[in-house]
Amino acid sequence: TISLLLDGDAGQLNKEQDDFLKKGYEINERMIKLVSDLLNAARIEEGRFGYDFKDMDLEDFLGSLIGNYREVAKGKSLNLIFNKKAKNLPRIYADPEKLSLALNNLLDNALKYTPAGGSVTLQLGSQGNYALISISDTGVGIPSTEQQRVFSKFFRASNVIRLETEGTGLGLFIVKNIIRRHGGEISFSSKEGAGTVFSVTLPLKKE
Ligand code: ATP
Ligand code: MG
Numbered sequence: 001t002i003s004l005l006l007d008g009d010a011g012q013l014n015k016e017q018d019d020f021l022k023k024g025y026e027i028n029e030r031m032i033k034l035v036s037d038l039l040n041a042a043r044i045e046e047g048r049f050g051y052d053f054k055d056m057d058l059e060d061f062l063g064s065l066i067g068n069y070r071e072v073a074k075g076k077s078l079n080l081i082f083n084k085k086a087k088n089l090p091r092i093y094a095d096p097e098k099l100s101l102a103l104n105n106l107l108d109n110a111l112k113y114t115p116a117g118g119s120v121t122l123q124l125g126s127q128g129n130y131a132l133i134s135i136s137d138t139g140v141g142i143p144s145t146e147q148q149r150v151f152s153k154f155f156r157a158s159n160v161i162r163l164e165t166e167g168t169g170l171g172l173f174i175v176k177n178i179i180r181r182h183g184g185e186i187s188f189s190s191k192e193g194a195g196t197v198f199s200v201t202l203p204l205k206k207e
Pocket of ligand 1: 037105109110113137139140141142150155156157158160166167168169170171172173195196
């Protein structure tokens with residue numbers, strides 16, 4: 001309903017009405033994400049996070065995923081790069097919804113924790129029987145003394161709390177669970193003030 005109003009479907013809005021509605025829209029979206037993250041974390045812990053695996057083409061999948069971020073990146077003056085080091089990779093067997101949830105979380109983080117003017121790179125490569133996806137950024141990084149807690153529930157590093165960024169610290173807990181369930185692994189390396197790289201492996205389908 002709010003987006004219909006914002007689109008002017010019920011008449012032209014003045015600047016103030018538009019601003020108020022936009023704020024309401026954002027807060028509502030944030031609430032939806034929060035409830036959905038809380039539910040997902042609870043489902044994971046109860047073993048009720050259901051999966052629906054399909055045969056998928058990773059290159060196409062990542063291409064359309066990153067397409068959704070072009071606008072946000074532009075708005076924040078970030079350079080968004082898709083680097084395909086491996087082409088014509090074998091297909092993977094994955095749950096597309098869960099995999100987008102995981103990779104969107106990683107891309108969200110990279111964009112959220114990188115100040116304007118920086119860059120975010122999504123890279124697709126391969127390593128033996130695994131596809132290798134990395135998401136790197138030139139952002140604020142994670143302080144080394146806090147890095148061992150990154151995948152725990154509700155963890156948020158001191159530097160991002162200081163920057164007053166939004167978040168609940170559930171994203172990476174969910175991401176790790178999803179990647180593991182696909183038979184893959186997730187790791188990262190980060191330097192405070194310089195940037196972060198998250199690397200994900202996913203098993204390729206055997207011919
Ligand atoms: P949300 O649950 O809304 O995703 P969040 O982004 O704070 O909130 P996570 O995605 O789980 O939570 O990330 C946990 C913490 O790890 C972040 O708060 C931040 O401190 C750190 N972090 C994750 N990704 C990055 C990154 N790319 N650059 C810098 N810090 C990061
Ligand atoms: Mg996050």
